[in-house]
Structure formats: C-alpha cells, structure tokens
Amino acid sequence: MSSSRGRASSVQGRANGPLRVLCEVLSYRRIGNYHSLTFVAPEMAERAKPGQFVSVGVEGDGTLLRRPFSIYAISRHGPWAGTIEIVFDVVGPGTRYLSKLAKHDAVDIVGPLGRPFPMPQQAVDCLLVGGGYGAAPLLFLAQRLQQSSLRVNIVLGAATQNRLFNIIEAKRLSAKSAFTTEDGSFGTPGRVTDVLDRMLAGGTVGVVYACGPMPMLAAVTAIARDHKIAVQVAVEEAMACGVGVCMTCVLPVRRDGRTVNLRACVEGPVFNGKKILWAQLGQPPVMQMATGDDAFAKGPVVTAVVEPRS
C-alpha cells in the first residue's frame, strides 16, 4: 500500500498493476445523450492505457457489484495532478447512481484493468470504428496514435444523432472521418459497416480498431478479414469481478491452434477480432481456461461435459 498524492483519499495496491482508489469527483457533465465523470486518480492515470477499463463502486437498490467502464480520457498534468474520465449511458441502477454524483463526491474505483489496444508495430494508417459509447476508448486511442505520428481515420455509428459520441472530438483527432446513423439523422444513413469499404479503399489502412456492440464487432471483423487487415476489438461481456477471479466474463477465442475460453476482464477486453469465435458466443463452450504465468492463455482442448453450477 502507498499513501495518496493529490486529493484522492486512499490508494491501495502495488507499485505496478491495478489499484483501488477512493477518488474525488472533479466534474460531472453531459456530452450529448451521454454522461461523463472525471475523477482525481493520479497513480491510476499514470498507468492507464487506451482500451483498459475501470470498475466503479455503485450504491442503491441492493446493488453489490462494481460497474465496468472504458477509460475515455486521462490527464497526467494540471492542478489536479492526474485525472481519469469515463463516459456512460444511464441504463440501470448503477449508472443512475453515477449520474447523480457531483463535484467533491467520493467514488470507489479499481483500475486500470484489462489488456490495452496494442499499438501498431509499423507506420500504417489506422481506422477506428466505434458504435455508441464504444467511441470513448477509441478517442483515447486516437490521441495516442496521433502522438505516435500515425494517420488516424474514424468511423462512428449509432442509432440516432444524439447517440453518436463526440463528433467534434472525432473530427479533431482524425484525418478522415465518417458518421452513420440508423435513422439518418446525421451522416450516412445505415450502419458503420456500410461505409467501411469506402474508408478502407486505397489500401493504406493497416489495422482496424473497434469497440461497440458484439454484432457490430463481428461484422467489422468480417470486413477486415475480407480486406486482409489486422483487427483489434474491445468487447463488452457481463462482469462480476472485473479482476479475473470469478470466470463470468468468458468468450471463446482461438489461440495456439486451440479454442480457449478466455476472460474478457484480464485476457481482454481487447482481442484480435479474427481469433474470436463469433458464431459460438453464448453457445456451450468447448474449450478450456488456461493456467500459468503467460496471461493465463494456454490450455488443453477438452470436450464439453454436463456441468454443475458454480
């Protein structure tokens, strides 16, 4: 354990890896239809990378579990030493609680959690594809890619205009951008996948990064595969612990020639999209978790059996 700097009142954890911090809320604001919360967490901001998430303690209505949110932005400088910002949609008791927090309130955060987006190994153009609030981690990524002098193109999609997250920021951070809405209220009517072929034309894009609903990620992966381009997706699975101990967040992934049941919270949430068995999501898995040091990644293939609970 270490003691805190700044205004955060307690920091638990080790010299590297995730922390648990009781943070002070610096600001709460609305961005379109979304809510944003910025809290003071210098040590956590120092460690956070695009694609990682934080899990936030919530109260009310008999809630027990933390709620996971992608990191949207960090600042490592300024009078607050270091802050983290998340963006969310109010969908239930946990997010309703967060939407009522105000400046100076305390909020219990664990993070940064999960595997970040890998940065490109070569100087290639990058296409970032976000659905709804899935844009949040991508805009954080866009900043990092820009800092690495890489050309960034962005496609954002949503059902309707006020569900597109941060059009202005997306335009600012990209060389080329496109927007889609299913009701045609902004940009191209339709879905992100309808404009991908156009955005990939020219052949300079070397990697696609995507975050959004699972069917969107599956469709984006299929298009990237057609174009023979690398694709990294950040998935969203229901999580009980967010730290790898409960096994609720698994999805079937091909690794080392085998199918393994990996935890989205520690082996993900970012995966190589081409390795995910999209058709098998929610189906009885036919694979095995892994043990050992190397990111819990390997394990023998086994056949499914009748399972007890727990």
Place this chain on the structure above:
Amino acid sequence: MTAVESSPRAAHRLRHDQVDTRVSLSADPSQPLQLANPIVTASGCFGSGRELERFFDISGLGAVVVKSLTVEPRDGLPTPRMAETASGMLNAIGLQNPGIEQWVATELPWLHELGVPVIVSIAGKTVAEYRELAEHLRDQPGVVAIEANISCPNVEDRNVVFACRQDATRKAIQQVTSVADVPVFAKLSPDVTDIVTIAMAAVAGGATGVSLVNTLLGMAIDAESRRPKLAAVTGGLSGPAIKPVALRAVHQVHQALPDLPIIGMGGVSSVTDVVEFLLAGASAVAVGTATFANPMVSLEVTQGLPRWCAERGIATVAELRGALLW
C-alpha cells in the same frame, strides 16, 4: 469483577498485535491444522491466487481455498453466467478449471512458494472421482487440507447433488479420507431439509470438519424478454442475501456437533460478519462474493479482526468460537 468478566465487552483494551489470531481447524492430534488467522478465501471467488496477488500479498491470509478442481479440465457453462440480484448474485460457471493435473503442475508450486497454506477444493461427478482427485493431492507440499465440494451432481444418481443425500455424502467423503494425508472438509449445500444429518454423514465418512455453506440454488427472470437471466437457467445464489441462511446452518451444526471444526461462509464482507460466523460456531471464515465488489476485502478483514478484538479486550480470536450468548 464478575460483571466485567461475564460481559462480552471486556474492560481492558489491548494493542492489536497482542491479539492471538491463530485458530485450529483439526481436533485430530494425528493431523493437526493450525492457521495463523481464521480468514480464508471461498472456492471459486479467488481465481488461482495470481489475480489478487497483483493487488496485495496473499500470503497474509489464513489460507487460500482454490477453485474446485475436477479430474478432467472443464469448459464450464455458456454465458451469461452471472446475474446480480437484490444484495446478492447468481452464478452458473460450471466449474471451469484446468483439471487437477495441470493445476498441481503449474499453480500449486507457485502458491507453495508464496508460503500461503493451500486448501484444495475438489469436485467429482462420481464417488470414484473423489478418490482419484484426493490421490493427486497426496504428498503435495503446500496442501494443508482438502475441501471436498460435494454440492455437485452425482451422475450415478440421476444428477442428484451428493450433499443432498446422507448416503452419497458419506461415500464420497469416505473415498477422500481413505487416501488423503491431510484433514478433509466436506463442503455442504444449504439446500437440504436437515443440514445436521448431512454433516453427521460427512463425519461418518471420516471428515475432519465441514465447510458451510455453498450457494443456494436460485433463478432470475427478465420480465421484458421472458427469458431466464442465466444461460443455464438456474444458478447459485451468494452474497449478503444468503448470510442469515449460512449463519443458521453454522449454528445448527455447531450445536449438534460442538467439536466439529467448521469453515463458515456466505455473504461475509466485514469484520463483524466474520465475528458473527465465529460466534455461531465457525473456526475459520471464508470470504467469497465480497471479493468481486472489493478485491482487497480479504486483506482488510484479516487486518481488521485483531483490531476489533483488541478494542474489546479479546485476547484470542479462538475464544470467540461458539461464544454466542443465548
């Protein structure tokens, strides 16, 4: 003087480091088992240990109880595997685990090196599998006890859970104790008419003690979609919602079998929860679901317990065991 002594809140405050936190988990002199403190982890709520070692030094815990291991590696059930319910959660993981052989090869040495006592949870689908699992654990350094998770379907008995039948309980436990070289705890299900008779059956099978309780079978439904919230339809209920049931089970078994060591669990998330389980008759207390809400919680209660005792002048944690006034 007498008044002070009979009061549960004794007069003299102690320093927390003056409190003796050691507890005994075996009354059998041939297989003694003492833990440095009564806090252990609940099986399936602590991963392999590596995950939480990223947060804190897990070797300060009384012991770790690992995710139930099976003979073959298991894939587990389809997702969604979890549903939050009022002050609790349902899980239907399906014992996803690497299989006992791989675990012994890769995980046990690591835990042993850390120096934390390891209680190995095993789960079989036949009586014979319990024996096979226990055989893998003979002469394994670091293993201080076996917890036989018998809240599992018995494929030889129409998938009826072992722990729901006295006969199956006794037979499964007998298979484990016949080969084990460490104390054996039978982990029981609260979904029974009379948990005392099941505990007695475990004792008849040679169990050193019992772990109380596993999850309660439950269900959650989404009214809009008309679907069960879990892919497996039903799942195990855990968390604060089940604490009263768990305390009742510990109390009943302790009253009937006062010498039987009990590892109590169910909704423990604070030092006072721990004390309540000790008072009901537990010798050690496992922290489960609370770890999902706070990864540090087992460390926090381990550090908080001696402070709680010190403030009340309680010199030994062991004296709280079964000290319920009623």
